[in-house]
Amino acid sequence: MKPKILIIGAGGQIGTVLVESLVKRYGTGAVIASDLKELQTPCASIQLDVLDANKIAQTIEQHQITQIYHLAAILSAKGEQNPIRTWNINMEGLLNVLEAGRTFNLDKIFYPSSIAVFGKATPKVNTPQDAPLVPETVYGISKEAGENWCNYYYKRYGLDVRSLRYPGLIGYQSLAGGGTTDYAVDIFHYAVKNKDYTCFLNKDTRLPMMYMSDAVRATIELMETDKSNIKIRTSYNVSGMSFSPEEIYNEIKKHLPNFNIDYKADYREEIARSWVESINDSQARKDWNWKEQYDLEKMVADMIKHLS
Template sequence: MERILVTGASGQLGAVLTKALQLKFGAEHVIASDLQFNKSFKGVFETLDVTNLEALKTIVGTYKVTRIYHLAAILSAKGEATPLKTWEINMSTFFNVLEVSRLLGVERVFFPSSIAVFGPNVSRMNTPQSSNLSPLTVYGVSKVAGENWANYYFNKYDLDVRSIRYPGIIGHQSLPGGGTTDYAVDIYHKAVKGEPFDCFLKASTRLPMIYIDDAVRASMELMEAPSKNLSVRTAYNLAGMSFSPEEIVRSIKKSYPNFEVTYRPDFRQKIADSWPMSIDDSKAREDWGWKPKYDLDTMSQVMIDNLKRYYNSVIA
C-alpha cells in the first residue's frame, strides 16, 4: 500500500487534496504536513519545515514514504513582495524533496507548476504545451526552474517526477492565498456575504481557471497514470475554463442580481497580462485522459451553495 506525504497540506489545494487522498488510500496511509500543526486534519499530521533537509529525511524514512505531493510554496502576488525569499523557499524545498526522494527510494513525486511559467511573448490564446517560458514573476521563474529540475532528475536518476501547470484554482474550502487569480475566490465570499467587491484586475482580463475538485482529480489521475504513457517530464498544461471578472460577475448575478463590483487594477494587472487567456491541454488529454467536469456556471452554483452553508453555520 502507498505511503503518501503531502507538504503544504494546510494550503488551498493541499487541504482538499489531502482529504481526497485519505479517502482513496486510507487516512493512516497519508501523512499531512505543514509549518504549523493543523487540528482540522484527521489521521497523521507532522509539523514540518521542508527547508530542513534532515527533518524531511526523518519523516520520509520513518513512514517509509512511497509518494510525495510537494505543495509548499510562496505564490505569485505574495512572492513579488519578497522575491529573493520566494526563490529561496520555493527552490530549497523542492531540492530537498528531490534529494530525499532519490536517496530514500521514493517512487513518485508530484510538483505543482503554474501558468505563471509563461511570459508575454507566447500565444495567449490556446497557449501550446511547448511554449517559450519567460515569466515576469519570481514565482514563475521558480516554477520554470522546478520543471527543468524535475526533467533532470527523471533523466539522470530515473526519479519519477510528475507535474501540472495549474491555472487559477477556485475553491470554497479556504480563503485566498496570495495568488493573482485569487480574486475569483474572494468574489464569491463577498457576494454571499452581501458585500461589494473591489476587483484588482480589469473587467475584461481573461484568465484560465479550474474548480478545485477538478484540480485535485487531475493531480491524482496524473499520479496514477502508467509511466510509459507520459510524454511530458517538465509539466503538463491543464485547462478547466477561461473567463474574465465581468463574466464571473454575470454568473454570480444569476443568484445575486444586486451584487456590486468596482474595478481598481493594481500591480497584479501586469502579472495577469503576461499570462495566457486560454490553455491547450491536448497532451494531458492524450497521455492520461484528462477532461474537466466543471464550467463557470456549474462552479458558481457549487461555490455559492457551499459558502451559504458555511456562513449560515458561522452565524448560527
C-alpha cells in the same frame, strides 16, 4: 504496494482539499500531512519546514514514505514582495524534495507548476504545451526552473516526478494564498455575504482557471496513471475554463441579483497581463485521458450552493 504519502505544504488552499481526497482514497493511515503551521486533518499531521532536509529524511524513514506531494511555495503576488526569499523557499524546497526522492528511492513525487511559467513571449490564446516560457515574476521563474529540475531528476536518476501547470484554482473549502487569481475565490465570499466587491484586476483581464474538484482529480489521475503514459516530464498543461472578472461577476449575478462589483487594478493586474488567457491541454487529454467536469456556469452554481 499501497502508497504511504507525505504532503508538504498541506495547510494551504490545495492541500486542505487534497488531504481529504487522498485520505478518502487510500485510508487515514496512508497519509501524513505536513506544514509549517499546525494542522487539523483527518490523518496524522506534523510540523515540517521544507527547507529542513534532515527532517524530511527523518520523516520519510520514520513513516516509510513512498510518495511526496510537494505543495509548499510562496505564490505569485506574495512572492513579488520578497523575491530572494521566494526563490529560496521555492527552489531549495523543491531540491530538498527531489534529493530525498533520489536518496530514498521514492516511488513518485508530485510537483505543482503554474500558468505563471508563461510570459509575454507566449501565445495568449490556446497556449500550446511547448510554448516559449519567459516568466516575469520570481514565482514564475522558480516554477519554470522547477519544471526543468523535475525533468532533470527523471532523465538523470529515473525519479518518477509528475507535474501539472495548474491554472488559477477556485474552491469553497479554503481561501486562496497570495496568488494573482485569488479574486476569483474572494469574490464569492463577498457575494454570499451581500457585500460589494472591489476587484484588483481590470474587468476584461481573462485568465485560465479551474475548479478545485477538477484540480484535485487531475492530480490524483496523473499520479495513478501508468508510468508509460507520461510523456511530459517538465509539466503538463491542464485546462478547466477561462473567464474575466466581468464574466464571473455576471454569472454570480444570475444567482445573487443585488451583488455589485467595482474595479481597482493594482500590481497584480500587471502580473495577470503577462500571463495567458486559455490553455491547450491536448497532450494531457491524449496521454492520461484528462477531461474537466466544470465550466464557469457549473462552478459558480456549486460555489454558491456550498458557501450560502
